[in-house]
Amino acid sequence: MEGSEGGSRKQRTLEKLGKLGKGVLQELREGRPPRLKVPSRGTSNIVYDEKHGYYVLGPRYEVRSASSMAQVKKFAQTLCVADFCRELVTKGKFATLREMYYTAEGWEPGPFRDQDESDLLVEDLEAMLGVKREDLALMPEEDGAAVFGDLTVREEGVTINALKAGRGGYTIPPTIDEVKFVKCGAKRVIAIETMGMYHRFVQEEAWKKFEALIVGLKGQAARATRRFLKRAREELGLPVYLFCDGDPFGYHIGMVIISGSAKLAYINHELAVPDAKYIGVTASDIIDYKLPTDKLRELDIARLKQLQKDPRYNTEFWQREIRKMLELGKKAEQQAFAKYGLEYVVREYLPAKLREVEGS
Amino acid sequence: MEGSEGGSRKQRTLEKLGKLGKGVLQELREGRPPRLKVPSRGTSNIVYDEKHGYYVLGPRYEVRSASSMAQVKKFAQTLCVADFCRELVTKGKFATLREMYYTAEGWEPGPFRDQDESDLLVEDLEAMLGVKREDLALMPEEDGAAVFGDLTVREEGVTINALKAGRGGYTIPPTIDEVKFVKCGAKRVIAIETMGMYHRFVQEEAWKKFEALIVGLKGQAARATRRFLKRAREELGLPVYLFCDGDPFGYHIGMVIISGSAKLAYINHELAVPDAKYIGVTASDIIDYKLPTDKLRELDIARLKQLQKDPRYNTEFWQREIRKMLELGKKAEQQAFAKYGLEYVVREYLPAKLREVEGS
Numbered sequence: 001m002e003g004s005e006g007g008s009r010k011q012r013t014l015e016k017l018g019k020l021g022k023g024v025l026q027e028l029r030e031g032r033p034p035r036l037k038v039p040s041r042g043t044s045n046i047v048y049d050e051k052h053g054y055y056v057l058g059p060r061y062e063v064r065s066a067s068s069m070a071q072v073k074k075f076a077q078t079l080c081v082a083d084f085c086r087e088l089v090t091k092g093k094f095a096t097l098r099e100m101y102y103t104a105e106g107w108e109p110g111p112f113r114d115q116d117e118s119d120l121l122v123e124d125l126e127a128m129l130g131v132k133r134e135d136l137a138l139m140p141e142e143d144g145a146a147v148f149g150d151l152t153v154r155e156e157g158v159t160i161n162a163l164k165a166g167r168g169g170y171t172i173p174p175t176i177d178e179v180k181f182v183k184c185g186a187k188r189v190i191a192i193e194t195m196g197m198y199h200r201f202v203q204e205e206a207w208k209k210f211e212a213l214i215v216g217l218k219g220q221a222a223r224a225t226r227r228f229l230k231r232a233r234e235e236l237g238l239p240v241y242l243f244c245d246g247d248p249f250g251y252h253i254g255m256v257i258i259s260g261s262a263k264l265a266y267i268n269h270e271l272a273v274p275d276a277k278y279i280g281v282t283a284s285d286i287i288d289y290k291l292p293t294d295k296l297r298e299l300d301i302a303r304l305k306q307l308q309k310d311p312r313y314n315t316e317f318w319q320r321e322i323r324k325m326l327e328l329g330k331k332a333e334q335q336a337f338a339k340y341g342l343e344y345v346v347r348e349y350l351p352a353k354l355r356e357v358e359g360s
Numbered sequence: 361m362e363g364s365e366g367g368s369r370k371q372r373t374l375e376k377l378g379k380l381g382k383g384v385l386q387e388l389r390e391g392r393p394p395r396l397k398v399p400s401r402g403t404s405n406i407v408y409d410e411k412h413g414y415y416v417l418g419p420r421y422e423v424r425s426a427s428s429m430a431q432v433k434k435f436a437q438t439l440c441v442a443d444f445c446r447e448l449v450t451k452g453k454f455a456t457l458r459e460m461y462y463t464a465e466g467w468e469p470g471p472f473r474d475q476d477e478s479d480l481l482v483e484d485l486e487a488m489l490g491v492k493r494e495d496l497a498l499m500p501e502e503d504g505a506a507v508f509g510d511l512t513v514r515e516e517g518v519t520i521n522a523l524k525a526g527r528g529g530y531t532i533p534p535t536i537d538e539v540k541f542v543k544c545g546a547k548r549v550i551a552i553e554t555m556g557m558y559h560r561f562v563q564e565e566a567w568k569k570f571e572a573l574i575v576g577l578k579g580q581a582a583r584a585t586r587r588f589l590k591r592a593r594e595e596l597g598l599p600v601y602l603f604c605d606g607d608p609f610g611y612h613i614g615m616v617i618i619s620g621s622a623k624l625a626y627i628n629h630e631l632a633v634p635d636a637k638y639i640g641v642t643a644s645d646i647i648d649y650k651l652p653t654d655k656l657r658e659l660d661i662a663r664l665k666q667l668q669k670d671p672r673y674n675t676e677f678w679q680r681e682i683r684k685m686l687e688l689g690k691k692a693e694q695q696a697f698a699k700y701g702l703e704y705v706v707r708e709y710l711p712a713k714l715r716e717v718e719g720s
Contacts, residue, residue: 094563095702096556102652102698111652141556142578143506143528155526166515166539168503168531174559175527196456196501199534203454218502292462292471338462342455 009135009177010089016129017086017136024079033067036078039127039266046265048311053258053274055265057127074121076109081121088137094175096141097122097133127266134177134223144172144224146195148202149213150185162213167202169216176224176231184213184236190350191215191229191276193244193253197334197345204346210354213238221257226271229257233273240273241357246281246291247331248303251321254278259312278317279353283324286332289349292339293330300331369495369537370449376489377446377496384439393427396438399487399626406625408671413618413634415625417487434481436469441481448497454535456501457482457493487626494537494583504532504584506555508562509573510545522573527562529576536584536591544573544596550710551575551589551636553604553613557694557705564706570714573598581617586631589617593633600633601717606641606651607691608663611681614638619672638677639713643684646692649709652699653690660691 020036027034039045040060049056066075084103088095095103101118105111112118122133134140146169151162155173159182162170173179190212192198198216201207207214213232217225232238242257244250258276260268286293296304307313308322325331337345380396387394399405400420409416426435444463448455455463461478465471472478482493494500506529511522515533519542522530533539550572552558558576561567567574573592577585592598602617604610618636620628646653656664667673668682685691697705 093702094559095698096559096695098556098693098695099560099698099702102696103702105652105699139559141554143555143576146503146531153526158524158526160524160526164518164520165525166513166518166520166530167533167535170526171506171528171531173527179526194501195503196458196499199454199456199499200459216503292465333458335456335458336462338455338459339465342453342459342463 013089013129013131013135014086016131017082017089020082020129021079021086033065034075035066036064036075036128037061038064038124041123041127041266043262046262050311052269052272054260054268054272054312055262056268057266073109077104077107077112077118078121078124080104080107080109081118081125085125085136085138089135094137094139097138098141100138123266130266132177132223132227132267132270134175134227139174140223141174142222143174144176144222144228145191145218146171146198146216147213147228148198148216149207150211151181151213152183154180154182163207167199169198169202169214172222172224172228174222174224176227181231181235184238185211186213186238187211188354189213189215189229189232189238189240190279191217191221191225191240191242191257192334193217193219193250194334197243200335200342201346204343206346206350209346210350217244217253220253223271226257226260226273229273229276230271233276239358240276241354242276242278243280243334244278245331245333246283246286246325246336247296247333248300248307248325250281250334251278251307251318252303255307255312277357279357280349281332281334281336282321283328284321285349286328286330287324289337291332291336293328293332293336296325296329296331301326373449373489373491373495374446376491377442377449380442380489381439381446393425394435395426396424396435396488397421398424398484401483401487401626403622406622410671412629412632414620414628414632414672415622416628417626433469437464437467437472437478438481438484440464440467440469441478441485445485445496445498449495454497454499457498458501460498483626490626492537492583492587492627492630494535494587499534500583501534502582503534504536504582504588505551505578506531506558506576507573507588508558508576509567510571511541511573512543514540514542523567527559529558529562529574532582532584532588534582534584536587541591541595544598545571546573546598547571548714549573549575549589549592549598549600551577551581551585551600551602551617552694553577553579553610554694557603560695560702561706564703566706566710569706570710577604577613580613583631586617586620586633589636590631590633593636599718600636601714602636602638603640603694604638605691605693606643606646606685606696607656607693608660608667608685610641610694611638611667611678612663615667615672637717639717640709641692641694641696642681643688644681645709646688646690647684649697651692651696653688653692653696656685656689656691661686 024034045058045060047058101115148169201214242254260272384394405418405420407418461475508529561574602614620632
């Protein structure tokens with residue numbers, strides 16, 4: 001099995017940061033005012049890539065020049081951020097965006113006005129270098145999902161089996177790319193929107209019956225979770241199935257894992273899992289399983305109509321399920337299967353769904 | 361070391377449920393309409409218990425009678441909930457409140473109008489029996505905090521050391537009372553509001569330097585986290601220190617751990633840690649450490665003025681720190697210490713604070 005590429009990633013990041021700095025020095029030595037080329041992240045430069053199945057950045061970029069009075073401060077701050085990241089990566093440390101914002105109090109170009117300003121520079125750097133902030137040793141505030149199942153990882157010199165970390169599971173750390181996949185006995189990944197349903201799956205031993213890694217997303221998936229799912233797909237070769245609430249927000253929690261978000265177009269190639277499959281709850285499930293429902297609110301209807309026009313939903317499956325939900329005027333939660341008893345979702349629903357997607 | 365009392369807890373819960381059922385049967389046999397006495401949870405029956413340092417319920421209760429047309433449905437539903445819980449506890453299973461709500465679709469008295477209705481019946485039962493919903497095998501949706509440090513627990517037959525569960529730490533499960541504390545090498549607990557700061561403490565090895573269990577609260581502490589902290593205090597004899605943002609919401613995240621909430625007055629004796637100590641960030645810290653600040657918003661000011669009058673804040677320490685913050689007109693986050701470098705908070709601030717509270 002392939003391991004994590006934590007070491008070579010680090011090397012690659014340092015090389016990219018080095019190249020950035022050398023470029024600036026070179027221009028200075030040649031007597032030219034140094035410039036940085038920052039890929040544009042405006043909506044007009046965000047393109048849906050049909051072939052890959054996720055949003056990417058188009059070819060446009062902005063120039064940030066040290067010779068422009070309007071740009072020189074931002075130019076200098078960008079280099080400070082790059083230097084801060086280089087130091088972190090070299091030392092093997094991590095900092096949050098918030099910590100960087102406060103650390104900047106002591107930087108030469110002066111503190112940032114607010115954190116939005118420093119966050120934007122981090123995005124600039126990610127887009128310029130084509131690496132994730134996590135590779136730059138900047139970690140998201142929040143931990144990722146919980147994982148339960150037969151996966152052994154190695155993290156900070158410690159070996160952990162995700163069956164033996166407690167019911168709460170192994171927590172995907174913000175630094176997931178530092179984690180090495182050592183061994184995996186599972187054959188598929190089932191990612192679940194709510195922790196209530198995650199605990200149901202753990203309790204009913206779905207991980208054993210379906211040889212699955214059970215991933216509890218805790219709502220919209222964190223970056224670390226998406227990275228974990230992508231690595232599970234690519235490095236472990238596991239198919240990824242998504243089980244969310246049957247409402248527009250559940251649909252979209254699934255879709256962001258599949259196709260990434262427009263906002264993160266510059267880094268979707270590291271996060272999106274284009275062949276992950278949404279197994280439910282669908283509008284068809286609501287009908288087929290006679291699930292208890294709630295009425296769609298106006299917000300839900302508006303959201304569904306947005307999704308109808310979203311290029312990521314431009315497939316027969318999604319168009320049908322969106323239309324059906326609008327016609328029904330109803331939505332249903334994952335936990336609605338409890339109508340048939342607590343075990344039903346694992347004993348009846350899940351096997352039927354897996355037969356459907358795996359065609360066996 | 362004392363272990364968890366999972367087994368005897370279960371026994372006690374079953375006895376209490378049994379007694380409830382037998383009482384109803386007895387009244388029926390004697391030809392009287394059965395009645396339930398439900399402690400009142402209205403504000404007028406919530407009393408701040410000075411001696412214990414948390415809110416408790418007063419002596420008032422309501423009677424729910426099977427002979428009243430207005431009450432008979434609720435009476436029957438209460439018994440259904442009790443029966444559902446008895447079955448879960450007997451089988452060693454857990455369900456979420458949401459699952460119970462959906463399961464009720466098939467109950468004799470008919471489904472609940474909405475989940476608020478079924479949730480209230482659970483609170484009734486908790487107050488009637490004096491046990492937590494977790495003891496009734498109803499689990500909260502969300503997991504508890506992350507724990508990192510030298511604590512070995514036993515859960516579902518698996519032994520877990522919280523130094524060896526990954527950077528993300530050991531996740532406190534909703535079913536924390538089923539977890540047995542096996543061994544603990546730590547001398548104190550440091551509970552931290554944000555996961556950003558939790559990861560800072562893990563990274564700077566604060567758990568080693570201060571022989572501490574580092575607990576990442578993820579904002580307002582979940583019920584399972586509060587129960588964990590209480591058990592760490594009582595069963596392991598560890599002092600509990602709280603490190604939150606220096607704003608009214610940080611203050612109150614600390615206070616809810618110390619003194620419980622009014623809403624949970626009926627169960628605070630199982631959750632509150634009255635001698636836990638708030639070590640910061642305080643308004644005094646903002647001044648003493650010249651921390652970067654944000655201006656208090658109107659909402660903050662209003663909240664601080666509420667806290668001033670709250671009986672839980674009726675100590676010299678809290679009155680002073682609330683007053684100081686109002687005078688300053690400023691608040692500061694935990695991560696503001698990064699102004700002095702990432703290591704400062706663990707290298708300088710924390711030792712100073714521990715000397716202060718531990719008087720050594």
